[in-house]
Amino acid sequence: MTSKVIAFLFVFILSVQGGFDDWKYETPTRSIQALKPKGLRVFLPGDPRIKLFLFEGYIQNDTQNTSVFLNKRDFWGFGQKQKNRDGWIFEDRNIALEVGQTIVHRSFVSIGNPFIKTNGTNKDALLQLAGYYSPMGIFTVEVLEDPAARGAHCPETATKVRGGYACAQEVIFEDNFDNFREDLWQIEQYIPFNHPEHPFVSYQRPLSSDSNSNIFIENGFLNIVPKLQQDILKQKNESIQTGALDLLSGCTGDTCVMKATGVNVLPPIVSGRLTSARFAFTYGTIYIRAKLPRGDWIYPEILLESSTKKYGSLNYASGLLKVVLSRGNVDTNSRHHSIHEISGGPVINAKCRDSLEFYYKKMSEGYWSDDFHEYALQWTPERISLDVDGVNFATYLPGPAGLRAWLPQSCRGEWYQLFRNASAMAPFDHHFQIALGVAVGGTMEFPDGLKSGGKPKPWNNRGRKATLSFWQDKENWLPTWTQPGLVVDYVKVVAL
Structure with a gap:
């Protein structure tokens, strides 16, 4: 990744960090799967108003509390809107999780136009993400699931596909x-x-x-x-x-x-x-x-x-x-x-x-x-x-x-x-x-x-x-x- 792209992402993350808690919007409940041999999958149910979904968090140890969220992230990234299903999925296949571990996490969603301009002239005005941070949540790893295992992102269906599996309405x-x-x-x-x-x-x-x-x-x-x-x-x-x-x-x-x-x-x-x-x-x-x-x-x-x-x-x-x-x-x-x-x-x-x-x-x-x-x-x-x-x-x-x-x-x-x-x-x-x-x-x-x-x-x-x-x-x-x-x-x- 070039330094120019890194700088852009850094500024972007800072904009997200600011939060917009005065938005009266309740983020849909997300579901989480710990994958084997490693990986993390998060599914956010669909809402037609959502234009952007970001998920972030860290693996908690005994000495940490949620105040470290501002300066520690073990994972973060944008979710992908599902073309064939109503929802968003974030996946990180590089993070290694173990049964018994706890992760602290939260999500950020933008509804409507994700970007707003801060004060300033048209020349020097900055774009900032507008949206809502969810409250922080706790997820304890109880089992490592096969990546093909059905989760909330893949409701059961009678449909069968040769050489694979299908999700309801997919x-x-x-x-x-x-x-x-x-x-x-x-x-x-x-x-x-x-x-x-x-x-x-x-x-x-x-x-x-x-x-x-x-x-x-x-x-x-x-x-x-x-x-x-x-x-x-x-x-x-x-x-x-x-x-x-x-x-x-x-x-x-x-x-x-x-x-x-x-x-x-x-x-x-x-x-x-x-x-x-x-x-x-x-x-x-x-x-x-x-x-x-x-x-x-x-x-x-x-x-x-x-x-x-x-x-x-x-x-x-x-x-x-x-x-x-x-x-x-x-x-x-x-x-x-x-x-x-x-x-x-x-x-x-x-x-x-x-x-x-x-x-x-x-x-x-x-x-x-x-x-x-x-x-x-x-x-x-x-x-x-x-x-x-x-x-x-x-x-x-x-x-x-x-x-x-x-x-x-x-x-x-x-x-x-x-x-x-x-x-x-x-x-x-x-x-x-x-x-x-x-x-x-x-x-x-x-x-x-x-x-x-x-x-x-x-x-x-x-x-x-x-x-x-x-x-x-x-x-x-x-x-x-x-x-x-x-x-x-x-x-x-x-x-x-």
Whole structure:
């Protein structure tokens, strides 16, 4: 530290020493933890009026009294306002404390404008801290706590975080997409053959040199935009009916190589998918502000998906939570399968999902893709609730029999045995991660018999030529892709 900075701090401390005891303000009660192997943590509950918090004190011995406070400090410093919790925390990880020791301490808070000018001209007036010193307190060390131990600064919560812990109402994950953060997101690269919805896409990492990327950040928004695979293949004089796909470099899934043969064409669409592979949690509230894609046979993937496959991966056995879903078709013979409605909720069996999918209309004019909306899913040990723009539109209560009670008998099958000894919330009782992406087509999201723009869906969900039939209808669906991308403003997860 330079002498100039030292001098500044010295003057600053002297200003604090003066005190402002004529302020009629009662400082919130602070809590103190002695840490191991060494350290001191102080939590001051929040008060919106507090603009500055300073904590100071000394380790007392038998011959000292509180009059030494003015000329002895073993620790002092400014507390940090907690972004994710309502309060301030001061920490000193260098001070060594022992069980049985006593510290004498006090705090200083400024409310309103922390600085006032003393008498003098504008040229020579001095700034002095204005605020209130608390009465001196006594803290006796009874135990040395692990720094990760919960204290008053970290109220208990049902939320669990993989590899760590959470505090009540804490923001445990947040991204505003000012830039792409590889510490938060993994860009997936694979062909989703084992995906129960079998979308007609391959998920691919964008090349750094690709100026027409399918995943990019622009003006503080994440964009995931599906592209035609054919446009990429034709640069190599290949096509989806004769070419090959090699995604081994950067592969994140089970299948990353494919060669077109006969009716088994390559996935016609290149799309993007992100997962919070380094972050997973159990119970909490996720908020996502996004603009949904528009275009025939497009749908967003805004999900919480199992990160551990606790109950197995077959047909969503370990569960999936759809934060929001809205099919991109504008003109269909089914509102459920159009941009006019949103839905969401828990899924464990793709074939029987209608028994658990909750729909919400709301839009009397326009489409859900016209603007940004905040979609929220609250996941607790007792229920799953869905909100849009702060309005609740669905709540799933598993009841005494758990998820089994919601499924028709024909859909229970192996899940009845699988969850027999599990919690009522099973399979939604373990760590899930966030997934963001865009999918197209597939064999589950759009039922046979659906019409869009008066034309029938071009493929049969059980047909061997499903992908090829979709591709051959390009002249009908591609012109509808007026806004094919998913645009995300922010993602935030808050502990219960």
